[in-house]
Amino acid sequence: MVNLKSRTIYCRDNLDVLRGINSKSVDLIYLDPPFNKKKVFTAPIGSSAEGAEFSDIFREEDIKNEWLDEIRQDHYALHEFLNSVKNIEGRSSYNFFYLAYMAIRLIECQRVLRGTGSVYLHCDPTMSHYLKLLMDCIFGEKHFQNEIIWRIGWVSGYKTQKRGWIRNHDTILYYLKTAAAAKIFNKSYIPYPPDYVRRDGKKPTGAGVPIEDTWNCSSADVLDSIMIKSFSKEKTGYPTQKPLALLQRIIRASSEPGDMVLDPFCGCATTLVAAESLQRDWVGVDVSYKAFELVKERLGREVPADMVSGEPEFQTAPPKRTDIDTTQANTKFVYVIPHKNYPGEYKVGIAKDVKERLGSYQTSDPGRSFKLEFSFRSPHYQEIEKFIHAKYDNRHEWVSGDLRRIIEDIKGWD
DSSP, X not given: OOOOOSSEEEESOHHHHHHHSOTTOEEEXXXXXXXXXXXXXXXXXXXXXXXXXXXXXXXXXXXXXXXXXHHHHHOHHHHHHHHHHHHHHOTTOHHHHHHHHHHHHHHHHHHHXXXXXXXXXXXXXXXXXXXXXXXXXXXXXXXXXXXXXXXXXXXXXXXXXXXXXOOOEEEEEEEXXXXXXXOOOOOOXXXXXXXXXXXXXXXXXXXXXXXXXXXXXXXXXXTSOOOOOTTXXXXXXXXXXXXXXXXXXXXXXXXXXXXXXEETTOTTOHHHXXXXXXXXXXXXXXXXXXXXXXXXXXXXHHSXXXXXXXXXXXXXXXXXXXXXXXXXXXXXXXXXXXXXXXTTEEEEEEESOHHHHHHHHHHTOTTOOOOOOEEEEETTHHHHHHHXXXXXXXXXXXXXXXXXXXXXXXXXXX
């Protein structure tokens, strides 16, 4: 069941919008989020994007405790990974704050994707190594498909870089929602060079050279050039604008006409314009009203009139889910798992999916000695957990006590 209206721009925090989308509603997600560059980006005066600005700085005040609680309760591997980052870099780790911000949003991206869906996360070497591990925790290491290297093009100010190699590429992490056999993928080709011949001396007969996972942006490579030329009508002045051809390549490869494409950080609306030009449905989200202005302007300028389906819609209220039982939406399980090495010690925790949480403990134990002693669904899960941890002795989140009494206290809390 889909509760999204195509060709809609939501102007608000994308987490609110993602949480309002029904599960398994989207075929393709492309996201070009902040890169944790620790600076503010502003569009130049006089450009189409004038007035657009976003901060790429993450601090403790940008992170909500409820996000961290949700990750701790429902995403054990992710919780452990984020704790590892904090342990390595200290409590004031900007990387931890950035990754927590991204994690809570990527969890929702994974949920709203269809089983045949794909996600492309655009980043750069600032955080690509951390984001790869984050994506492995959320989407699964086995669902990773490619690390695409996109050569940006001529780098302004490169002459002032005195040391090291010139940084001139972005990274795009490509993952599937489920098994590779279920994916949508349309292979792309570039034409053979005019003088190309096979090793046997014959002219090639195929569709062209299959595109690899390194994508060019050089105007010298006319066969495979992805760039925004200085005179191009698509140029808006938006500080992190990506080429239309880049998004068209991704959308062609991992969706079909009529599929739903979502961009949670749509900025200057390149994904939405590319989706419209390829007859896909689309939804974009951005905190700035400028995204809506730009998509209207660009659809009229960059997409043939007979391919534009109508005026895009502007929304500030997030969608409302229609695929969940509202009586169960705000409840979770309080569970009890005994420690396999320390008799009388029990993990009393919270989870949406008790079987998944038990599995996360057993994964680290070849003997699969962990077992579920008890679980209890309640809307007061947080209060119950705090009560048990306050009443019984604790050691590293494991409580010591009589199992029967612990279970009675959990059941009797309500």
